[in-house]
Amino acid sequence: MDDVVILGGGVIGLASALALAHEGLQVRVLERGEPGCGASHGNCGTITPSHAPPLTMPGILRHALGWMLRRDAPLYVRPGLDIDRLRWLLGLARHVNWRDFHAAAAARAILLIQSRERFAPMFKKYGIEAGFEEKGVMFLFKDQQVWKQEQTQVAMLNDLSIAVEPLDSAALHTCLPGLTPAVVGGLRYPGDAMLRPERYVAGLEQAFLHSGGKIARETDVLGFRTSARHIDSVHCSRGDYPAKRVLLAAGAWSPLLARQLGLRLPMQPGKGYSITWGKTAGVPDIPLVLKERSVCVTAWADGFRLGSTMEFSGFREGLNRTRLHALRRGAAEYLKLPLLGTPSEEWWGWRPMSVDEVPIIGPSQRWENLHFATAHGMLGVSMSPATAALVADQFVGRTPDFDPTPYDPARFGL
Numbered sequence: 001m002d003d004v005v006i007l008g009g010g011v012i013g014l015a016s017a018l019a020l021a022h023e024g025l026q027v028r029v030l031e032r033g034e035p036g037c038g039a040s041h042g043n044c045g046t047i048t049p050s051h052a053p054p055l056t057m058p059g060i061l062r063h064a065l066g067w068m069l070r071r072d073a074p075l076y077v078r079p080g081l082d083i084d085r086l087r088w089l090l091g092l093a094r095h096v097n098w099r100d101f102h103a104a105a106a107a108r109a110i111l112l113i114q115s116r117e118r119f120a121p122m123f124k125k126y127g128i129e130a131g132f133e134e135k136g137v138m139f140l141f142k143d144q145q146v147w148k149q150e151q152t153q154v155a156m157l158n159d160l161s162i163a164v165e166p167l168d169s170a171a172l173h174t175c176l177p178g179l180t181p182a183v184v185g186g187l188r189y190p191g192d193a194m195l196r197p198e199r200y201v202a203g204l205e206q207a208f209l210h211s212g213g214k215i216a217r218e219t220d221v222l223g224f225r226t227s228a229r230h231i232d233s234v235h236c237s238r239g240d241y242p243a244k245r246v247l248l249a250a251g252a253w254s255p256l257l258a259r260q261l262g263l264r265l266p267m268q269p270g271k272g273y274s275i276t277w278g279k280t281a282g283v284p285d286i287p288l289v290l291k292e293r294s295v296c297v298t299a300w301a302d303g304f305r306l307g308s309t310m311e312f313s314g315f316r317e318g319l320n321r322t323r324l325h326a327l328r329r330g331a332a333e334y335l336k337l338p339l340l341g342t343p344s345e346e347w348w349g350w351r352p353m354s355v356d357e358v359p360i361i362g363p364s365q366r367w368e369n370l371h372f373a374t375a376h377g378m379l380g381v382s383m384s385p386a387t388a389a390l391v392a393d394q395f396v397g398r399t400p401d402f403d404p405t406p407y408d409p410a411r412f413g414l
């Protein structure tokens, strides 16, 4: 019997697996595909304390209602009668108030900053080469009003220990000559960073295997064998895996597995897209967020990616051409892009979005040997090292380096 069986081999499952193996526990990851085949694959790879403020800023609903039904808008809600999705959207709307906004920003900031500090030592310790660069991230604006509005958050971010530097048009166009004249202002977040997510996931996987961990690939978790308040084993397409403890880290699919245990996780998939090219000359080498279009631009030594946008269309799989075009069109409004040619990959993925935009990390109340590490939304890569550290502390009974209360599954009665 394994000490810990982890459901899901994305960035959260693998980072947690590595941290638990490092504690001397016998750990097995169950993954229905290959490790890293979910949201952790084609995301933008930015490490962003800058993103501590959640989406639910008062005032968002006005914009959101305008966008919601436009198929190429940065935020799109697919019409349809899906009760779970409707309930979740109403729940999210209830968090649009200043008290919840500040509480979520503070909780997210802690996990982001704690993670940011852990990346470099972790890469050194395990010899992971993931194209990690500490270059900061630049937000770009075309609309003076939006730029001014965003600057109202500078004091709050500074209070959360997140540095921000506003840059006017002249300063921006000097330091980034490839911008179009439409760009009127920017915000630089010097504490942000970047990495190549596919290589990060591969590095975690290798380090975990070298630490004696086991991965069951192409192993679909189908259900659970339970007795009273205990999970005895995890029932999979390739047989049953008995475990002393179970960590649910299945990203956007987590609520589907939790339902098998009679638990309702307040989460929805937030679909995003990306387009990737090989090494590309003539693109800014600092990661960019093109604010009004919600497009993220990342250039690594070996590739170039446009990504992001948020779509709530339930568990509807596949690429959406309209939204892929919107990424390219949006980028061309801010950047003088070189001729990009045929992409090496077009991709979609589901962000695991929790209703209060705060991850769910900690023990279950209902099941004595179940633990959660999920719902990292738009920030799973950025939050992975501190999530893993918290999970390891909780499993071995050590006092964590930061207060785990904001992430406690108990807030949802789980």
Ligand SMILES: Cc1cc2nc3c(=O)[nH]c(=O)nc-3n(C[C@H](O)[C@H](O)[C@H](O)COP(=O)(O)OP(=O)(O)OC[C@H]3O[C@@H](n4cnc5c(N)ncnc54)[C@H](O)[C@@H]3O)c2cc1C
Pocket (backbone or CB within 6 Å): 007, 008, 009, 010, 011, 012, 013, 030, 031, 032, 033, 034, 035, 036, 037, 038, 039, 040, 041, 042, 043, 044, 045, 046, 047, 048, 219, 220, 221, 222, 249, 250, 251, 252, 253, 257, 270, 271, 272, 273, 274, 296, 307, 308, 309, 348, 349, 350, 351, 352, 374, 375, 376, 377, 378, 379, 380, 381, 382, 383
């Ligand atoms: C377009 C886009 C851009 C993004 N950009 C960034 C960024 O720049 N920075 C950042 O920090 N975050 C970013 N994110 C968010 C980030 O990708 C996610 O938060 C993160 O990958 C979630 O990791 P995870 O391990 O929880 O989920 P996943 O990576 O989705 O992993 C879950 C795993 O569980 C497996 N699984 C599911 N069901 C089962 C089952 N029944 N049995 C076995 N296995 C199962 C899946 O196959 C999958 O591999 C972005 C996301 C998107 C979509």
